[in-house]
Amino acid sequence: MKIHEYQAKKLFKKYGIPIPDGDVASTVDRAKQIANKLSGFPVALKAQIHAGGRGKGGGVKLATSMDEAIQFADQIIGMTLVTDQTGPEGQKVKKILVERGLNISEELYLGIALDRSNAKIVIMASKAGGMDIETVAEESPEKIIKVFINPLLGILPFHCRDIAFGLQLSLSVMKSFYEILTNLYRLFVDYDCSLLEINPLVTTKEETMMALDAKINFDDNALFRHKEIVDYRDPDEEDPLEVEASKYNLNYINLDGNVGNMVNGAGLAMATMDIIKLADAEPANFLDVGGGASEEMVEIGLKIILSDKNVKGILINIFGGILRCDVLSKGLVEAARKTGINVPVVVRMEGTNVDEGRKILSESGLNLTMAVDLKDAAQRVAKLVTNG
Amino acid sequence: MNLTQIAGGIVGIFVDKNTRLLVQGITGREGQFHTRQCVAYGTRVVAGVTPGKGGQKMDHTPVFHTVKEAVGQTGANCSMIFVPPPFAADAIMEAADAKINLIVAITEGIPVLDMMRVKNDLSGKPSRLIGPNCPGIITPGECKVGIMPSPIHQPGGPIGVVSRSGTLTYEVVHQLSREGIGQTTCIGIGGDPICGTSFIDCLDAFEKDPETSGVVLIGEIGGTYEEEASEFIAQNMTKPVVGFIAGLTAPSGRRMGHAGAIISGGSGTATGKIAAMKKSGIHVCEDLGGFGRFCTTVFKDA
Numbered sequence: 001m002k003i004h005e006y007q008a009k010k011l012f013k014k015y016g017i018p019i020p021d022g023d024v025a026s027t028v029d030r031a032k033q034i035a036n037k038l039s040g041f042p043v044a045l046k047a048q049i050h051a052g053g054r055g056k057g058g059g060v061k062l063a064t065s066m067d068e069a070i071q072f073a074d075q076i077i078g079m080t081l082v083t084d085q086t087g088p089e090g091q092k093v094k095k096i097l098v099e100r101g102l103n104i105s106e107e108l109y110l111g112i113a114l115d116r117s118n119a120k121i122v123i124m125a126s127k128a129g130g131m132d133i134e135t136v137a138e139e140s141p142e143k144i145i146k147v148f149i150n151p152l153l154g155i156l157p158f159h160c161r162d163i164a165f166g167l168q169l170s171l172s173v174m175k176s177f178y179e180i181l182t183n184l185y186r187l188f189v190d191y192d193c194s195l196l197e198i199n200p201l202v203t204t205k206e207e208t209m210m211a212l213d214a215k216i217n218f219d220d221n222a223l224f225r226h227k228e229i230v231d232y233r234d235p236d237e238e239d240p241l242e243v244e245a246s247k248y249n250l251n252y253i254n255l256d257g258n259v260g261n262m263v264n265g266a267g268l269a270m271a272t273m274d275i276i277k278l279a280d281a282e283p284a285n286f287l288d289v290g291g292g293a294s295e296e297m298v299e300i301g302l303k304i305i306l307s308d309k310n311v312k313g314i315l316i317n318i319f320g321g322i323l324r325c326d327v328l329s330k331g332l333v334e335a336a337r338k339t340g341i342n343v344p345v346v347v348r349m350e351g352t353n354v355d356e357g358r359k360i361l362s363e364s365g366l367n368l369t370m371a372v373d374l375k376d377a378a379q380r381v382a383k384l385v386t387n388g
Numbered sequence: 389m390n391l392t393q394i395a396g397g398i399v400g401i402f403v404d405k406n407t408r409l410l411v412q413g414i415t416g417r418e419g420q421f422h423t424r425q426c427v428a429y430g431t432r433v434v435a436g437v438t439p440g441k442g443g444q445k446m447d448h449t450p451v452f453h454t455v456k457e458a459v460g461q462t463g464a465n466c467s468m469i470f471v472p473p474p475f476a477a478d479a480i481m482e483a484a485d486a487k488i489n490l491i492v493a494i495t496e497g498i499p500v501l502d503m504m505r506v507k508n509d510l511s512g513k514p515s516r517l518i519g520p521n522c523p524g525i526i527t528p529g530e531c532k533v534g535i536m537p538s539p540i541h542q543p544g545g546p547i548g549v550v551s552r553s554g555t556l557t558y559e560v561v562h563q564l565s566r567e568g569i570g571q572t573t574c575i576g577i578g579g580d581p582i583c584g585t586s587f588i589d590c591l592d593a594f595e596k597d598p599e600t601s602g603v604v605l606i607g608e609i610g611g612t613y614e615e616e617a618s619e620f621i622a623q624n625m626t627k628p629v630v631g632f633i634a635g636l637t638a639p640s641g642r643r644m645g646h647a648g649a650i651i652s653g654g655s656g657t658a659t660g661k662i663a664a665m666k667k668s669g670i671h672v673c674e675d676l677g678g679f680g681r682f683c684t685t686v687f688k689d690a
Contacts, residue, residue: 114500116581116611116648119507134653151504192499221647222499224474251645255637266579266645267553267608270634271676274658277637278675286638288645319555319562321523321537350562352537374559375677 001218003232004048006097008214011191015183018176018210022099024048031073032066034098041065042101045072047093050237052215053083053132059093062101073098094236102210107200108167109133109144110181112188114195114219120148121188123155123181125163129200155185172207180209191229192222241304248300250289257282258312258385260305260343262298264289264323272317275374281382284311293323298331303339313385314345315377325349325357333364344369344384348377399545400527400573401593401600402490402516403466407531410435410458410488412479413470414446422470422494422535423449429532434462455486466490468524468533476520477502484515491584492533493520500647503582510584517584521647523554523576534576540565545572547687548594550587551606552579552613552646556634560606563680569687572600579608579646587617595625602628602687605670607661609635610649614661622668630686631670632679633658 006024013019021038025031035043047059054060059081063069073096082090107129115122125145128136136143145166147159160178169177180201188196195217202212223230235243245252251266255273259281263269266288273283285308289301305311318328328349335341348371349357361368369384371377409426413419414436423446427433435458436446442453452458455467467488471479476495483491498520510517518525524534529543540558542565549564549571551557557576564571575590577583587605594600603625607614614633621629636658638644640651651657665672673682 114504114581117616119504119582121504137653150508151501152508189501192501194500219500220643221473221497222501225499253639253642253644255639263555265553265555266649267551267556267606267634268559270608270638270644270649271556271559271632273637274634275676278677283637286642286644319558321535321555321558351540351558373677375675378677 001220001223001229001233002050002237003216003218003229004050004095004234005046005214006048006095007232008216009211011187011216012211012214015187017180017183018208019214020044020099020102020210020212022097024095024097025073026077026095028070028073028077031077031096031098032070035063035066035069038098038100040100043069044099044101045069045076046097046099047076047079047081048095048097049081049086049091049093050234051083051085051091053085054081057081057083059083091237102202102212103205104202105205106203108202109136109199110184110201111195111197111199112184112193115148118148121151123147123149123159123163123185125167127167129202133197133199149185151189154189155182169203170207173203173209176209191226192219193217194219241308245287245304248297250287250297250301250304252301252304253286254308255283255285256310257284258310259381260284260308260311260314261317262287262289262301262305262314263317264293264319268317268319272315275378276315276382279378279382281385284308289323293328295327295331295334298328299335299338302332302335302341306339306341306343311343313343313381314341315381316345316347317374317377318349318351320349320351320354320357324353325351326353326360329357329360333360333366336364336366341366344381346371346377346381346384348374399530399599401548401590401597402518402573402575403525403527403531403533405530407466407533408432408434408462408464409533410437410455410462410464410467411449411470412437412455412467412483414438414449414451415441415444416470419470420446425535425538426468426532429538431531431533435464455482455488459486459488464488466533467492469493469495471495473497473499477506480506480517481509484510484513488515490516490518492518492522492524493584494522494524494535496521498580500581503580507582507584518575519578519584521580522578523557525573525575527573528571536574536576541574542570544570545599546570546601547604547683548572548590548597548600548602549574549604549606550590550594551576552608552648553606553634556606559676560604560632560679564604564683567680567684569680569683572597579648581611581648583613587613588620591617591620591625595627600627602630604683605629605631607631607633608646608649609633609638609644609651609658609661610646610656612656615664618664618668618670621670628686629670630683631665631672632676633661633665633672
C-alpha cells in the first residue's frame with residue numbers, strides 16, 4: 001500500500017526525523033494561510049499524488065512571493081498531473097503540501113528496502129540525491145552504498161558509520177544523521193514498510209539535516225496490525241473496480257484489453273492472460289478468485305468484469321482443487337441470471353467434480369461455449385472478440 | 389526420509405512413505421479438511437497441534453498443545469502448517485525449535501518481515517522449510533503433504549516438478565499425467581517474496597535423485613529465483629529441464645495476486661527470465677496449452 005508524502009511526513013515527525021515546516025491544503029485559501037504562517041519565502045508547493053516524477057510534470061513549484069504562491073496553488077490544485085509513472089491519463093491533484101524553502105548545501109539519497117534474495121533489510125544511500133535512483137543504480141551502481149541488516153539483530157552503530165563515512169558527511173551533521181537513520185529503521189520495522197525513501201535528504205547551509213521528500217510503501221500482508229495506516233488509504237489513487245474487488249478479497253487488476261478473464265490462483269491467472277495474448281487478443285484484467293472461492297465470490301468477480309465497458313468477451317478458466325467445479329458452475333449460473341451476461345463467455349474447467357460442473361452449465365440454458373482445453377479456450381475467445 | 393533411503397524402494401525427494409506428519413492448526417476448517425485428504429491419500433498423519441486443545445482428537449489423530457509434546461509422543465518428523473498469518477511465523481519457529489526435519493507452510497499472507505526473521509532464524513538450524521503460501525509437496529502414490537488435488541498425479545516418476553504457483557502447477561501436472569508422464573515428487577515452493585526452499589534446493593535434490601530423470605520448473609515474474617536457478621542448471625545439472633514462466637503480459641509495479649509476483653524497476657520480468665533460462669539450455673515452453681506435448685518431446689529420451 002502507498003501513502004502520500006504529507007502522510008509519510010506525519011510519521012517522520014512522530015519518529016523525530018526532521019522535516020521542513022509546513023502543512024497540507026486542499027484549497028488555495030488554505031494554502032495561502034499556511035504560506036502566511038511560514039512568514040518568509042521561498043515556499044515550496046508540492047502536488048500530493050502517489051506517483052513519482054512530480055517535479056518534471058509541473059507538480060512541484062517554488063514560490064518567491066505570496067502572489068506566486070497563490071498563482072502556483074491555483075495551478076496545481078485540481079490539475080491532472082501526468083508523470084512518467086502515472087500513465088498518459090494522469091492523476092488529478094486534490095491536495096498540495098506547502099512548505100518552507102531551505103538553504104540547501106547538499107542533496108543525498110537515503111532508502112530502506114527489503115532484499116528478497118538474502119532475506120535482509122537493505123539500507124541504500126548515495127551522494128547522487130534528488131535524481132532518479134533507479135537511473136543511478138543502472139548507470140553508476142558504484143555510487144550507491146548498500147548495507148545489509150539481519151532483522152533479528154537490527155541496526156548497529158557500525159552500519160550507521162559505514163553509510164555516514166561512505167557519504168563523506170561532515171562531522172557536524174554526523175550525530176543527527178545517526179539519529180535520522182536509526183529512527184528511520186525503527187519506523188520501517190515498526191510499521192512493516194516494504195520501501196522507505198528520502199530523496200533528497202538535504203544538509204542545509206546551517207548544517208542541519210532534513211527530509212525534503214518522503215515516500216513510504218507498506219507490506220499489504222501486515223496491514224492487519226496497522227489499522228492507522230489503513231486509514232491513510234486514498235481511494236482516489238486506485239481504480240474504482242479494484243477498490244470494489246478488494247472489498248471481497250478478490251485480486252483484480254484492470255488492464256487495457258477486451259478479453260475479461262476469471263481464474264482461480266495467481267499463477268494460472270497470469271498464464272491465462274499470457275495465453276489470451278498468444279491467441280492474438282488482449283486481456284482486460286487479472287482476476288484471481290483464489291483457491292477457496294465461494295459461489296458468491298464467483299458471482300461478484302463476474303459482475304466486476306462485466307462493469308468494465310471494454311470487455312467484449314470472457315474466458316473463465318478454473319482448475320478445480322479446493323474450489324470445486326460444481327461450486328463454480330452454480331456461482332456462474334446464479335451470476336448470469338442476476339446480472340444478465342451480454343458478452344460471449346468461454347468456459348474451460350478441469351479438476352475436482354468437473355463432470356458435475358459441466359452438467360450444471362449445459363443444463364442451465366445459458367449461452368456458454370465449453371472449451372476442451374486451455375488452447376482451445378483462448379482461441380475461441382479471441383475469435384469471438386475479433387469477429388464481434 | 390531422504391535420498392539415502394532410496395535403496396529401500398522409496399521414490400521421490402523430501403517426503404515418502406516413511407514421513408510421519410504433524411499438522412499445526414489441525415482443528416481449524418482448512419486444517420481439518422486437508423488433514424482428511426492427506427490421510428485418504430495414505431499419508432501417515434501422527435499428530436495435530438492446536439494450543440489449548442491438547443488431549444482432544446481430530447478424527448483418529450491425537451491433538452497436542454505444543455509441537456515439542458507432539459514430537460515427543462509420536463515421533464513426528466514433518467509438519468504441515470495451516471496457522472493464520474498473524475501466528476504463522478511463530479508456528480514455523482516452534483516447529484524448527486522442536487527439530488522437525490521438514491516444515492511445510494501452506495498459510496498465505498504472512499508479513500514479509502516475519503518471514504525474514506524466520507528465514508534468518510532457520511539458517512542456523514537443520515530444518516527445511518517449504519513455502520509459505522504454497523500448495524505443499526507430494527510424492528505421488530506415497531505421501532501428500534499439502535492441498536493439491538490428488539487424482540491429477542501419476543505415481544512412479546520419472547519427472548520432478550517444482551513451481552512457485554498452486555493451480556498453475558495442477559494444470560501442468562494434469563497435462564503431464566494425461567501424456568502418461570508420471571512424477572517422482574511435485575513441490576510448490578510458494579508465491580511469497582521469501583521462500584524457505586528455493587528452486588536451487590529442489591533442482592539439486594532432483595539431480596541427485598536416481599528415480600528422477602528430468603525436471604519441470606514453473607516460474608513467474610518477480611524476484612531473481614529463476615535467474616539463479618538457470619545459472620545453477622547450466623553449471624550443475626545433467627538432467628533435462630523444461631521451464632515455463634507466467635506473467636509475460638503482467639504490468640510493471642503491480643502485485644499479481646502472489647505477494648512475490650511483482651516487476652519492480654524493470655527487474656523480475658518474464659522476458660528476462662525466459663532469456664536467462666534459454667541461455668542456460670532449459671527447454672522453455674511458451675504455450676501453456678501445449679505443455680504436456682512439449683514435455684513428451686523433450687523427455688522422450690530421458
